[in-house]
Amino acid sequence: MNNKPDRLLSGAAAINETIHEAMDRDQSVIIIGEDIAGGAGLGGKNEGAMGGSFGVTKGLLESFGPQRVRDTPISEAAIAGVAIGAAAAGLRPIVDMMWSSFTPLAFDQILNQAAKMRYMFGGQARIPVVLRMAMGAGLGAAGQHSDTLYSIFTHIPGLKVVVPSCPSDAKGLLAASIADDNPVLFFEHMGLYGMKEAVPTSRYQIPLGKAKVVREGQDITIVGISMMVQKALEAATRLEEIGIKAEVIDPRTLSPIDDEAIFNSVRKTGRLLIVDESPPRCSIATDISARVSEAVYDALKAPIKRITSPHTPVPLSPPLEAAYIPSVEKITSIAENLIVEH
Amino acid sequence: MSMITDKELLKLYQTMLRIRMFEERVTREFRKGDMPGFVHSYVGAEAVAAGVCIHLDDDDYISSTHRGHGHCIAKGCSFKDMLAELYGRETGLCKGRGGSMHIADFARGMLGANAIVGGGIALAAGGALANQTRGTDRVSITFFGDGACNQGILHETMNLAAIWKLPLIFVCENNGWAESTPVSYSTSVPNISDRADAYGFPGVTVDASDTIAVYEIAEQAIRRARDKQGPTLIEAKIGRMMGHYLGDPEGYRPRELKTEAKTKDPIPPLESLLAAKKITKERDLVHFRQQIDNELTDAVDFAKTSPLPDGATVESEVYAA
Numbered sequence: 001m002n003n004k005p006d007r008l009l010s011g012a013a014a015i016n017e018t019i020h021e022a023m024d025r026d027q028s029v030i031i032i033g034e035d036i037a038g039g040a041g042l043g044g045k046n047e048g049a050m051g052g053s054f055g056v057t058k059g060l061l062e063s064f065g066p067q068r069v070r071d072t073p074i075s076e077a078a079i080a081g082v083a084i085g086a087a088a089a090g091l092r093p094i095v096d097m098m099w100s101s102f103t104p105l106a107f108d109q110i111l112n113q114a115a116k117m118r119y120m121f122g123g124q125a126r127i128p129v130v131l132r133m134a135m136g137a138g139l140g141a142a143g144q145h146s147d148t149l150y151s152i153f154t155h156i157p158g159l160k161v162v163v164p165s166c167p168s169d170a171k172g173l174l175a176a177s178i179a180d181d182n183p184v185l186f187f188e189h190m191g192l193y194g195m196k197e198a199v200p201t202s203r204y205q206i207p208l209g210k211a212k213v214v215r216e217g218q219d220i221t222i223v224g225i226s227m228m229v230q231k232a233l234e235a236a237t238r239l240e241e242i243g244i245k246a247e248v249i250d251p252r253t254l255s256p257i258d259d260e261a262i263f264n265s266v267r268k269t270g271r272l273l274i275v276d277e278s279p280p281r282c283s284i285a286t287d288i289s290a291r292v293s294e295a296v297y298d299a300l301k302a303p304i305k306r307i308t309s310p311h312t313p314v315p316l317s318p319p320l321e322a323a324y325i326p327s328v329e330k331i332t333s334i335a336e337n338l339i340v341e342h
Numbered sequence: 343m344s345m346i347t348d349k350e351l352l353k354l355y356q357t358m359l360r361i362r363m364f365e366e367r368v369t370r371e372f373r374k375g376d377m378p379g380f381v382h383s384y385v386g387a388e389a390v391a392a393g394v395c396i397h398l399d400d401d402d403y404i405s406s407t408h409r410g411h412g413h414c415i416a417k418g419c420s421f422k423d424m425l426a427e428l429y430g431r432e433t434g435l436c437k438g439r440g441g442s443m444h445i446a447d448f449a450r451g452m453l454g455a456n457a458i459v460g461g462g463i464a465l466a467a468g469g470a471l472a473n474q475t476r477g478t479d480r481v482s483i484t485f486f487g488d489g490a491c492n493q494g495i496l497h498e499t500m501n502l503a504a505i506w507k508l509p510l511i512f513v514c515e516n517n518g519w520a521e522s523t524p525v526s527y528s529t530s531v532p533n534i535s536d537r538a539d540a541y542g543f544p545g546v547t548v549d550a551s552d553t554i555a556v557y558e559i560a561e562q563a564i565r566r567a568r569d570k571q572g573p574t575l576i577e578a579k580i581g582r583m584m585g586h587y588l589g590d591p592e593g594y595r596p597r598e599l600k601t602e603a604k605t606k607d608p609i610p611p612l613e614s615l616l617a618a619k620k621i622t623k624e625r626d627l628v629h630f631r632q633q634i635d636n637e638l639t640d641a642v643d644f645a646k647t648s649p650l651p652d653g654a655t656v657e658s659e660v661y662a663a
Contacts, residue, residue: 030475067474067475068475070471070506072502073498073501073502073505075498075499075501075502077464077494077495077498078464078467078495078498078499078501078502079502080464081463081464081465081467081468081495081499082464082465082467082468082471082499082502083468084464084465084468085405085453085464085465085466085467085468085469085471085472086468086469086471086472086475087468088448088453088465088468088469089403089453089468089469089471089472089473090472091471091472091475093468108458108461108495109461109464109495112458112461113456113458113461113465116444117446117454118659118660118661118662119439119659119660120436120439120440120444120446120454121435121436121439121440121444121446121448121454122434122435122436122437122438122439122440122659123437123658123659123662124435124436124446124447124448124449125446125448125454126662127662157660158660158661160661181662181663182661182662
């Protein structure tokens with residue numbers, strides 16, 4: 001790392017910078033997806049003006065040209081499949097899936113092809129592909145644009161699943177994902193895009209499979225997934241005002257998952273609260289709960305508690321959407337109850 | 343178009359004979375009951391794999407199907423490596439993790455058989471994209487059956503290949519049946535090649551019992567792709583000489599259609615042509631058969647005496663380090 005001062009960068013800008021750096025450094029990195037340039041094929045000054053639905057891929061076309069910045073028709077299955085095939089053939093494609101809710105259109109390519117090729121072919125294949133996607137409730141995008149599908153992909157052997165919770169992590173985790181020789185699903189919460197933070201100017205990687213203790217404490221462990229880490233931190237500040245010291249853990253990656261970091265924290269605090277924006281059944285929250293109860297049951301002073309969305313699609317209307325997303329108030333009060341009652 | 347040479351004719355024949363005899367041996371061995379999994383025979387389609395792959399090198403890519411032994415052999419995979427895989431052995435091409443329906447040989451540009459109908463189409467397009475991005479003249483071939491013609495991924499990939507002029511050849515092996523469903527019922531056009539019109543690239547139908555015709559059409563399509571002119575759809579009409587899988591009772595197929603399919607065997611007319619052109623004599627054919635038979639016997643012995651994988655390794659090769 002060099003010693004240049006960090007600057008305030010949004011999550012969207014941090015991701016954009018990371019893609020620029022990776023493509024600049026390695027000719028085999030390409031990017032492919034819907035509207036990643038905008039005005040594709042027109043060749044004039046308007047081409048590339050859009051830079052993705054969320055502006056995350058801005059400037060890539062100008063820097064790297066249409067051979068390596070492939071704007072596509074709306075064909076999610078083919079986009080994923082072509083990228084996976086190109087990865088098998090030696091490129092390192094980044095796919096912009098736009099929204100997490102669109103991955104089901106490409107599910108065969110992800111589940112039956114990308115995830116299984118290495119295993120089925122006895123280790124011959126390397127599939128260094130990153131599928132990036134936006135996700136999350138809070139924008140009023142409702143049912144078909146808001147899903148946080150990371151649990152579904154965590155279930156599938158052969159995939160890696162990354163859930164950055166802040167811009168500086170997004171930069172290091174994306175750099176590590178692009179360098180990884182496995183298919184990686186990289187979930188970018190809509191809340192992350194606008195969040196600003198000091199982000200190092202230097203290039204760096206954050207290893208996949210290593211959790212971060214974001215805040216230390218000894219009374220209760222709160223594991224947050226993606227932007228729920230930020231809510232857990234806010235709750236921890238409120239809990240401190242009433243004398244409760246919460247430890248907040250960001251797993252950073254769900255597959256692989258850093259069990260030991262979570263187990264060690266629970267051994268210390270004896271209490272575990274998991275906060276996850278996705279529905280509760282067969283989910284990452286449920287998975288972490290099971291893993292902890294199997295491994296460190298004796299350390300628990302209270303039942304493990306999960307705060308998730310209800311088991312519903314994401315609703316439109318603001319009060320319904322607010323009821324869907326785990327709130328700081330709910331995290332604070334449930335954490336407090338876990339300590340008062342146990 | 344260049345005329346096929348005697349040497350190439352002989353090579354085509356030998357490849358086709360290798361495929362045929364491999365499948366016949368696999369059929370016999372499979373019936374003994376000690377080969378795990380499902381096996382789908384390539385018998386009857388030999389001219390397609392041979393007539394296409396004769397124009398390829400190891401750095402050209404192919405994606406294949408659940409019925410993929412012929413593509414493997416035509417792309418140069420060894421009998422030993424393939425049979426060890428079919429028997430689920432550690433010495434197999436995929437260390438016994440894949441079997442017949444998931445066989446692959448990346449060193450030969452064989453990006454995998456695929457047990458999802460249409461599953462390999464976009465993957466081969468990805469190989470073509472890699473070739474195009476690197477600026478080489480290498481091509482990709484995706485083999486698929488008539489059953490895949492009504493999968494959405496084919497539509498998406500044909501369109502993408504057209505707009506990007508990918509060096510990709512779509513080779514549809516139309517044997518008339520998607521398992522038990524006749525193509526006449528399942529498909530909206532009389533010739534699957536007609537669908538290329540919708541994407542603005544050439545589509546051509548060829549009778550797969552005419553080996554030379556397949557060779558010539560494949561040569562044109564591959565040259566077009568190497569010349570950066572974009573994709574071609576080749577529909578090869580094949581007689582399905584066997585059932586969908588080994589052991590298929592085929593109660594759904596009328597006897598007369600089975601008999602008719604057997605008249606489409608590409609090998610006897612090719613043998614007649616070789617004799618007429620005086621490229622081979624009868625004793626040469628006997629010699630070829632003997633050689634291939636010996637190689638198959640050795641390969642079956644190798645496979646059956648190879649170690650099975652250790653159950654303790656079940657979790658290896660899920661992730662690249």
